Amino acid sequence: MQPKSQFQERIKLLMGEEAEQYFEYFRKPLQNFIRCNTLKISPEELKKKLEKKWQIIQPYHEYPEIILVKSGLMPGELGKAVEHLMGYYYIQDVSSMMPPIALDPTETDFVLDITAAPGSKTTQIAARMKNSGLLIANDIRIDRINILASNMERCGVTNTVITREDAVNLCRKLEKRMKFDKILLDTSCSGEGIRDLKTFEIWNPNMIEKFSRQQKRLLAVVLSILKDGGELVYSTCTLTPEENESVIQFALDNFNVKVEEIELPLKSREGINEWRGEKFSSEMKEVHRIYPQDNNSEGFFVAKLRKIGGNR
Template sequence: MQIPEAFKEKMRGLLSDEDYEKLMTSYDGTVNKGIRTNTLKCTPEEMAQKTPFELEPVDWCPTGYYIDSDIRPGKNPAYYAGLYYVQEPTAMTSAEALAPEPGDWVLDLCAAPGGKSTQLACKLEGQGLLVANELVNNRAEILASNVERMGVANALLFNEFPERLAARFHERFDKILVDAPCSGEGMFRKDNGAAEEWNPERVVNCAKRQLKILESVDKLLKPGGIVVYSTCTFSPEENEQVIEDFLGNNRYELMDIDLRGLDDRGRPEWSEKGTPALTKTLHVMPFHVRGEGHFIAKLRKTAACPLEEEPLKLKGKSRLKPAGRRDLDDYETFAKAYLNRRFGNLHLQGDQLYSLPEGITLRDIEGLKVLRPGIHLGALKKNRFEPSHTLAMVLRPEDFKTIYTVRDEEEAYTYLKGEPIIGTDLKGWVLVCFDKWPLGFGKASQGMIKNHFPKGLRIRKK
């Protein structure tokens, strides 16, 4: 890996000789890999039973574990059942610092691929709302797929500019995470491209963009609400200086961050004005801990922000409409035959049926680019309802009347490859489970289960 000379020079100026040498040596090491338990589905102990690799606890995240760097955790049935999320250990810090509570309205403004969104969802325990937003289209689809796999039931996903969300959700959120797009200096070891793309102008441009994103946060956050700002870079321009500029223009106070094993405080001397409270921010440096590197700041909003005189206009009608009773005949027939759980706030987009999160109305989403308006329950076909994979992933076995539990890992792979399962006397829709965790749907008849695991997710080989 080629570390840019200008970066080396900059870090040599910022760090002590000893720390600089340690940083450079850290680039010769291997990338730290981690997984985090999806507590919406299982406990860490249950996850450990279903994963064949060694797990070593991460200090600052009670559900995070280091795994050996040779392991490919995305190849395991437990992965497809959503028992864990593969996440770099220092990336687990931001959601821990924000610490939402069940019932909160939480916004993750820069969300793809979804590591922190799914971690926030665990903390909400299915209560309250998670709005996860990703601006870049193809990354947004990856976010949707991860939120689906983890079985998050109370999420609304957008593919939007922060300022457009701010025009609709004025001071509606209790907590906001800004895991900002950055120059990625903490990604050099993990992603060679990050080192190749790095240059001093990029750092300056990232800082401008970060400040602009934070301006939208001020409009979105309730007075008294909390925002965590994080980056995976070391540069003062994108860390201490962004926070100092934001504090200068808005009424916020920095809060202490208390995460086990982390005590490398932000440096006022790396900012323009030397704001003393910057010591409340946190650096997570790859030469102090086992991880790639992060910066976190936690701030409380101390005063309301006025409504804009000329707010941005959001045009366009939503293609969603509330589902009427007659629209739902086929869904109700399906629900009566198979579901032990009710879904509310039902809306249709064409023939696709969604359950919107509690408290969300069409007025909230009209004119915005919605990626997923809630749980995609399935499609109303001619005279029948076809359940979606998303529905399978939010269910627990007790929510469905016909369950097929795969006999062993081998049979789990058979299902995940898209092959039929032979030898059953079940009939109709079946929730195929790996132990007590759904993998997806199948349809049983004549002694076999036809596979409904989505084609795009199927694995080719173990």
């Protein structure tokens, strides 16, 4: 299966000569990353257990919960392991662990994960909050909420309330009653970072504009329920500027927000300055583009906004 020619052209425009490398990574197996669920076990204890059967490494000194299983594995082996069933770890690509690291929630925060299912980031946020504070995990799809609930149960999450609402409706309902310290908006997207040959099949240029409009709409409503001074992380698993820099630019143009600097343990690129005639703010140097070829991971985009407050 080959990527569609328009997909190839766009990636070439974005990455230049590196486009070939990007597409090569779709044919390479993903590395087996897991995240230690510190609500149930410490990284040291988990390491001792897993080392009995697999070769494992913790590649990021400051984040011992990020574990890479180096051994060759049978299909489904990570999911069937007793330590997984016990909720000691969550199977999650390392790039997908970056948005909660950027959000950096604390034990006293009031946090909203507005598009939460199946819960890889909800469970990570709850672990970072040490099951304290309050987390609301929302999604619109009941089938995905069921998986979210079972993941939360397996991981021993107890500080989280699940809601099932369209994000726009939820924000309108909450707007006059409550505001959040921190919000994660990890939106549905065109998935250019997902290293699966199905991405080539699914990709079509029309969905990019559709997602971009939805993402701007969601970002506008979630900003209405963020406290002044509060922080919002916007993330996607795609690389299209329409769904990334353009969405952040929309927020800069219409709301009192600024792009915050974030430090992530993965290699990443700055945001781009221009795309097909649309110019972006110099603040895009603080957003992170994570390319598959940089860390042998999936592709991701992560940006953090702070609400300055006041009207405009």
